[in-house]
Amino acid sequence: xxxxxxxxxxxxxxxxxxxxxxxxxxxxxxxxxxxxxxxxxxxxxxxxxxxxxxxxxxxxxxxxxxxxxxxxxxxxxxxxxxxxxxxxxxxxxxxxxxxxxxxxxxxxxxxxxxxxxxxxxxxxxxxxxxxxxxxxxxxxxxxxxxxxxxxxxxxxxxxxxxxxxxxxxxxxxxxxxxxxxxxxxxxxxxxxxxxxxxxxxxxxxxxxxxxxxxxxxxxxxxxxxxxxxxxxxxxxxxxxxxxxxxxxxxxxxxxxxxxxxxxxxxxxxxxxxxxxxxxxxxxxxxxxxxxxxxxxxxxxxxxxxxxxxxxxxxxxxxxxxxxxxxxxxxxxxxxxxxxxxxxxxxxxxxxxxxxxxxxxxxxxxxxxxxxxxxxxxxxxxxxxxxxxxxxxxxxxxxxxxxxxxxxxxxxxxxxxxxxxxxxxxxxxxxxxxxxxxxxxxxxxxxxxxxxxxxxxxxxxxxxxxxxxxxxxxxxxxxxxxxxxxxxxxxxxxxxxxxxxxxxxxxxxxxxxxxxxxxxxxxxxxxxxxxxxxxxxxxxxxxxxxxxxxxxxxxxxxxxxxxxxxxxxxxxxxxxxxxxxxxxxxxxxxxxxxxxxxxxxxxxxxxxxxxxxxxxxxxxxxxxxxxxxxxxxxxxxxxxxxxxxxxxxxxxxxxxxxxxxxxxxxxxxxxxxxxxxxxxxxxxxxxxxxxxxxxxxxxxxxxxxxxxxxxxxxxxxxxxxxxxxxxxxxxxxxxxxxxxxxxxxxxxxxxxxxxxxxxxxxxxxxxxxxxxxxxxxxxxxxxxxxxxxxxxxxxxxxxxxxxxxxxxxxxxxxxxxxxxxxxxxxxxxxxxxxxxxxxxxxxxxxxxxxxxxxxxxxxxxxxxxxxxxxxxxxxxxxxxxxxxxxxxxxxxxxxxxxxxxxxxxxxxxxxxxxxxxxxxxxxxxxxxxxxxxxxxxx
DNA sequence: CCTGTCACG
DNA sequence: GACGTACGTGACAGGG
Numbered sequence: 001x002x003x004x005x006x007x008x009x010x011x012x013x014x015x016x017x018x019x020x021x022x023x024x025x026x027x028x029x030x031x032x033x034x035x036x037x038x039x040x041x042x043x044x045x046x047x048x049x050x051x052x053x054x055x056x057x058x059x060x061x062x063x064x065x066x067x068x069x070x071x072x073x074x075x076x077x078x079x080x081x082x083x084x085x086x087x088x089x090x091x092x093x094x095x096x097x098x099x100x101x102x103x104x105x106x107x108x109x110x111x112x113x114x115x116x117x118x119x120x121x122x123x124x125x126x127x128x129x130x131x132x133x134x135x136x137x138x139x140x141x142x143x144x145x146x147x148x149x150x151x152x153x154x155x156x157x158x159x160x161x162x163x164x165x166x167x168x169x170x171x172x173x174x175x176x177x178x179x180x181x182x183x184x185x186x187x188x189x190x191x192x193x194x195x196x197x198x199x200x201x202x203x204x205x206x207x208x209x210x211x212x213x214x215x216x217x218x219x220x221x222x223x224x225x226x227x228x229x230x231x232x233x234x235x236x237x238x239x240x241x242x243x244x245x246x247x248x249x250x251x252x253x254x255x256x257x258x259x260x261x262x263x264x265x266x267x268x269x270x271x272x273x274x275x276x277x278x279x280x281x282x283x284x285x286x287x288x289x290x291x292x293x294x295x296x297x298x299x300x301x302x303x304x305x306x307x308x309x310x311x312x313x314x315x316x317x318x319x320x321x322x323x324x325x326x327x328x329x330x331x332x333x334x335x336x337x338x339x340x341x342x343x344x345x346x347x348x349x350x351x352x353x354x355x356x357x358x359x360x361x362x363x364x365x366x367x368x369x370x371x372x373x374x375x376x377x378x379x380x381x382x383x384x385x386x387x388x389x390x391x392x393x394x395x396x397x398x399x400x401x402x403x404x405x406x407x408x409x410x411x412x413x414x415x416x417x418x419x420x421x422x423x424x425x426x427x428x429x430x431x432x433x434x435x436x437x438x439x440x441x442x443x444x445x446x447x448x449x450x451x452x453x454x455x456x457x458x459x460x461x462x463x464x465x466x467x468x469x470x471x472x473x474x475x476x477x478x479x480x481x482x483x484x485x486x487x488x489x490x491x492x493x494x495x496x497x498x499x500x501x502x503x504x505x506x507x508x509x510x511x512x513x514x515x516x517x518x519x520x521x522x523x524x525x526x527x528x529x530x531x532x533x534x535x536x537x538x539x540x541x542x543x544x545x546x547x548x549x550x551x552x553x554x555x556x557x558x559x560x561x562x563x564x565x566x567x568x569x570x571x572x573x574x575x576x577x578x579x580x581x582x583x584x585x586x587x588x589x590x591x592x593x594x595x596x597x598x599x600x601x602x603x604x605x606x607x608x609x610x611x612x613x614x615x616x617x618x619x620x621x622x623x624x625x626x627x628x629x630x631x632x633x634x635x636x637x638x639x640x641x642x643x644x645x646x647x648x649x650x651x652x653x654x655x656x657x658x659x660x661x662x663x664x665x666x667x668x669x670x671x672x673x674x675x676x677x678x679x680x681x682x683x684x685x686x687x688x689x690x691x692x693x694x695x696x697x698x699x700x701x702x703x704x705x706x707x708x709x710x711x712x713x714x715x716x717x718x719x720x721x722x723x724x725x726x727x728x729x730x731x732x733x734x735x736x737x738x739x740x741x742x743x744x745x746x747x748x749x750x751x752x753x754x755x756x757x758x759x760x761x762x763x764x765x766x767x768x769x770x771x772x773x774x775x776x777x778x779x780x781x782x783x784x785x786x787x788x789x790x791x792x793x794x795x796x797x798x799x800x801x802x803x804x805x806x807x808x809x810x811x812x813x814x815x816x817x818x819x820x821x822x823x824x825x826x827x828x829x830x831x832x833x834x835x836x837x838x839x840x841x842x843x844x845x846x847x848x849x850x851x852x853x854x855x856x857x858x859x860x861x862x863x864x865x866x867x868x869x870x871x872x873x874x875x876x877x878x879x880x881x882x883x884x885x886x887x888x889x890x891x892x893x894x895x896x897x898x899x900x901x902x903x904x905x906x907x908x909x910x911x912x913x914x915x916x917x918x919x920x921x922x923x924x925x926x927x928x929x930x931x932x933x934x935x936x937x
Numbered sequence: 938c939c940t941g942t943c944a945c946g
Numbered sequence: 947g948a949c950g951t952a953c954g955t956g957a958c959a960g961g962g
Contacts, residue, residue: 611940612939640943648944679945686943689945690945886945
């Protein structure tokens with residue numbers, strides 16, 4: 001646009017009138033709830049508004065460019081129409097909270113672009129537009145109204161046209177007739193009759209645009225129609241028009257635009273002006289619109305302003321002011337027709353947040369109850385599929401299906417193509433759970449994103465990653481608690497018994513939250529530099545773990561049952577002996593009672609109390625007493641059996657799935673801050689191995705007939721990583737030479753040649769090696785080795801003399817943690833250490849954790865990489881990866897494929913760091929084979 | 938629901 | 947100078 005000089009508006013002039021409110025609302029709904037980085041001011045609508053203005057200016061430079069332009073706004077508050085009819089626009093919901101502060105900013109934006117900006121108290125934008133359009137027409141010029149508001153159609157004709165900027169469609173006289181069935185001059189008549197539910201214009205009840213147009217065309221105009229209403233043949237219509245004459249006439253005054261307003265400016269003053277570079281830049285800089293500022297600066301040939309990157313904020317206090325949550329807006333999808341529109345929306349958008357509701361938490365057993373979906377923040381639905389009828393009289397509920405539900409199979413069949421569509425991203429909170437459920441219903445969901453894993457990649461060590469925590473921390477919104485729906489304890493119900501209206505709110509909210517978290521987290525992954533961690537270590541692990549868990553491991557119930565009986569017998573025997581020794585019956589399982597007998601009745605020395613004032617009786621304390629007394633020895637033996645029986649032989653039987661006959665653990669991908677997995681329900685990562693009696697429990701973990709269990713484990717992986725990270729030449733060389741690393745350490749420390757090494761010296765060195773990994777302390781080492789603290793300190797001092805690089809690593813790591821509040825693995829995983837600068841007794845704790853985390857975490861990353869590559873690597877074989885125990889992978893393999901599987905899997909594991917990290921030490925994997933886990937290990 | 942204890946890497 | 951300490955997990959029992 002170029003300035004044309006001051007001249008009278010007239011023939012050859014072309015006025016553009018932009019409906020500002022329409023721009024604002026379109027901008028608001030088109031963009032996510034963006035906020036100004038520096039202070040959290042919502043600016044999404046302003047950003048969209050500016051982009052639209054910019055696009056508008058760009059599009060209007062040709063020969064048909066406007067000579068005059070103005071953006072017209074509604075004056076906030078009531079207009080003269082409210083004086084005529086107090087219900088006018090009364091059912092309009094108030095503007096969204098985060099939009100309100102943006103209204104004045106859009107005026108500023110308009111002025112910054114050097115475009116005339118007009119609003120007048122007591123009038124709506126439409127009236128100003130009408131007045132200006134009429135003036136332009138009378139002066140012999142043209143006028144284009146940029147709006148899609150149908151109220152403005154009454155102005156079209158004689159050089160006035162409308163332009164729907166969204167669809168880039170011009171509306172002329174014919175367009176109006178197409179829409180209203182009458183010419184522009186009669187549009188008010190039709191509107192007066194048809195009314196408008198959006199603006200709350202009453203009109204004539206029962207008469208819509210079609211009928212209104214018919215009547216107006218028959219009678220010519222509204223006044224004639226009302227005067228001759230008695231002639232109308234249809235009795236209903238006749239009666240309506242006669243009875244509602246006053247209301248219809250009022251409606252006409254409401255829809256009739258005012259063309260004769262007094263304006264305090266002239267058409268000429270609206271002449272197109274070029275933007276003033278400095279003013280525009282100042283505004284864009286204030287708003288912190290970097291991209292647009294740069295683009296406009298280039299176009300105008302001025303310097304782009306420097307806009308400082310605001311410090312990244314993480315707490316709820318400066319979280320973005322988002323769209324408020326409104327459970328009333330969530331939809332209950334009852335029919336295939338309705339579901340279809342949500343599916344179409346997802347295809348169009350390219351992503352969808354999904355959440356499943358089920359009858360429980362065990363993915364292998366529970367039934368699907370419903371599915372919630374969300375494509376746009378604040379717009380979510382729930383598709384109930386198998387809810388039961390609530391029945392207040394029946395304590396046990398009813399098995400009858402509730403009304404208002406789609407058929408489950410039909411819904412799943414409709415969703416399957418979407419959930420499997422490689423072009424549509426499916427967003428979950430804890431994807432593994434939902435993917436396993438869908439898998440059981442024949443749907444293989446892909447590709448996925450997972451807000452829980454995103455949070456874990458970004459914030460491990462800062463908070464947990466459950467939906468409640470994430471929602472409260474980042475969205476400042478406390479979700480509906482599942483407890484409030486299900487209750488707790490014995491009287492808890494399952495989700496299929498939850499009334500549909502409550503279920504809709506809860507379930508849809510979960511999908512809404514998931515989508516909003518995703519919108520927030522996705523760009524943050526880059527900012528926090530953990531995209532690679534998320535993309536290569538977290539997301540691809542989901543399908544791998546899903547498959548392992550669903551496959552499960554075969555556990556022999558009879559073996560466990562026999563062991564339980566044997567344990568029970570022995571325990572009864574021990575218990576009798578203990579009661580005898582105590583001289584009275586007591587509960588052996590109660591540490592308090594055991595402590596009382598030991599330290600009060602028997603008056604043994606050295607008893608310590610716990611924080612809560614009870615006698616403390618941990619195993620190592622009893623171990624010391626057991627040297628001289630029978631009672632503590634028996635308590636220890638009893639406790640061991642009790643542990644084995646209750647935690648393993650008894651409870652594992654309860655975890656055998658009745659359908660598969662196998663045990664399906666669940667891995668928590670975000671359970672350990674270091675990157676390790678955790679295993680629950682049951683925990684298969686702590687099956688006994690250290691004692692002979694405990695190890696026999698592993699005999700119950702067996703291979704299916706014709707198969708073997710194969711175990712592959714990394715040898716000394718953490719020490720190898722320490723040697724690499726701390727860059728200790730002697731250790732690295734020892735690993736390259738395949739030496740016994742503990743013996744080598746002992747040799748270095750105690751000046752004993754390798755060939756003269758005694759087991760006891762080696763044992764001490766081994767303890768020190770582990771101590772180093774854990775962030776060694778004299779106290780810890782002393783306790784572990786049962787030696788005086790002074791001796792332990794001497795060992796440590798000696799160790800650091802021999803391996804000064806280790807001390808340097810420890811100091812450097814601590815310093816890095818204190819400076820950055822996190823430490824990192826070799827693969828870029830961040831483990832946050834918020835306590836690292838704490839004073840007092842916590843200080844040492846956090847420092848040792850900081851030393852350990854990069855080592856443990858790097859090992860965890862390596863085995864994750866191996867697991868992610870494993871399914872493809874062994875896809876030509878029939879064996880399956882079943883379990884992971886931190887440095888060990890367990891497979892079930894057909895007998896004939898054992899050797900080949902070991903060869904392939906070993907290769908994958910030993911090469912798992914490549915090519916991302918080139919380790920200075922080799923990774924070595926040991927393998928074992930057997931009919932059960934005890935033999936395979 | 939919290940604490941103590943103990944199983945694993 | 948005293949304090950309290952090996953790192954990371956989960957499950958179970960007892961006891962309020």
